[in-house]
Amino acid sequence: MRIKPCASRSCALTLAAFPGMIGSLLRARNFGELLHMLRPLLAAVVVCLTGGSAQAARCGGDFDSFVASMAQEAQAAGVSAGVTNAALGGVTQDAAVLAFDRRQRYTFKKSFEQYVSTRVGPGRINGGRAMLQRHAALLSRIEQQFGVPRHILVAIWGLESDFGKGDTGKLPVVRTLATLAHDCRRTDLFQGELLAALKIVQRGDLPLRDLIGAYAGEIGQTQFLPSSYIKYGVDFDGDGHVDLRHSVPDVLASTANLLHTNGFKMGQPYGEGTPNFEAMREWNRAVVYRKTIGYFADRLAGQ
Structure with missing residues (x-):
């Protein structure tokens, strides 16, 4: 048969x-x-x-x-x-979601210089450095387990939700x-x-x-789509739930797990054209966005 x-x-x-x-x-x-x-x-x-x-x-x-x-x-x-x-x-359609979906495709039409200037400024860099200090022990554990550098993780966290303080969707x-x-x-x-x-x-x-x-169903402080939430989510605080809205350990470990699973290697370059840059494609396909992650990570590392 x-x-x-x-x-x-x-x-x-x-x-x-x-x-x-x-x-x-x-x-x-x-x-x-x-x-x-x-x-x-x-x-x-x-x-x-x-x-x-x-x-x-x-x-x-x-x-x-x-x-x-x-x-x-x-x-x-x-x-x-x-x-x-x-x-x-009783679920109903949301016309605002459809309208946003038709607009958002043009987000990455900007050049890298135009885009990064609106996303990575002195305030966000200083905020990222504060997060590196506040969560140093947690980030060390995540680096050891998943092999993804802390500066990359904090850069993504900052870009996606201003380190959990910004708008993650309502x-x-x-x-x-x-x-x-x-x-x-x-x-x-x-x-x-x-x-x-x-x-x-x-x-x-x-x-x-x-x-x-958010407007495409992204969830939490690093904006996981539900399929990625299921596939890569990690209960790093050990409470029995993968909570990407409220648990910083779960948020950062899950982000690291996604990158690690897709081939990101600690200690290797992550600029355009490298294997690590390609590994970040699972996070976001837009070249401009991945370059912005790398730029932000370098600033956090003091480069």
């Missing part, structure tokens, strides 16, 4: 997680616990083999019908009915992502992000009321 390709992101995301589930499955204490752990995977397999009802939701058209399809897909991916009902019940992430997913321009991207956002709530990392972010 020829297995059909997965027809939805929920199926693909669940099956992709299978290798990481093996260790947990081996630790199951009894058959009932094993069956409970396997249930989300088995649901996705059924969807793959049968082309069942949890198909990828179609963009455009009636918004409520689209949201209902996304709820079905989320449940096939292992998100509980309680979470999907609470998150998606919009309900689920509403934002449902709006963008329904828009047909990048529906696959944002349907995947919406599923990941629901999984953040399902895991218990953030309660739904605290799942607040």
Whole structure:
């Protein structure tokens, strides 16, 4: 029998997680616990083999019908009915999000000189140096574990949220992502992000009321998209939750984990054309932005 390709992101995301589930499955204490752990995977397999009802939701058209399809897909991916009902019940489109999305693509049309002059000034450099001192012990632990220099991490932190003091977004992430997913321009991207956002709530990392972010669904002090939150998030303060909104240890360690996982190497140059510069592409594809990270890091290091 020829297995059909997965027809939805929920199926693909669940099956992709299978290798990481093996260790947990081996630790199951009894058959009932094993069956409970396997249930989300088995649901996705059924969807793959049968082309069942949890198909990828179609963009455009009636918004409520689209949201209902996304709820079905989320449940096939292992998100509980309680979470999907609470998150998606009564959700409406946000016209301001669509308007912003159509404007923001021009952000990086500026030259490096124009862009860096608006983002890295004496005040922000001094603020970054203060953060380096305040969190010196934490940053040493992160450097040792992930091999990413503190100046790069603090530069990103400063650019994304002014070290957690700036605007990290005030919009309900689920509403934002449902709006963008329904828009047909990048529906696959944002349907995947919406599923990941629901999984953040399902895991218990953030309660739904605290799942607040920016105009593309970015969350927290270094503005992680939900898929990156799930993939790279680290509970570095040991409280059992990955909290990228309030926990500085989690924020900085997760940022380091993203860069480390994508090949960033301690002690190597990070200017344009280097492997480290390419590793930062997972953070932001814009060359101007990555050059600004490097410039800011150099200023923090006193270069």
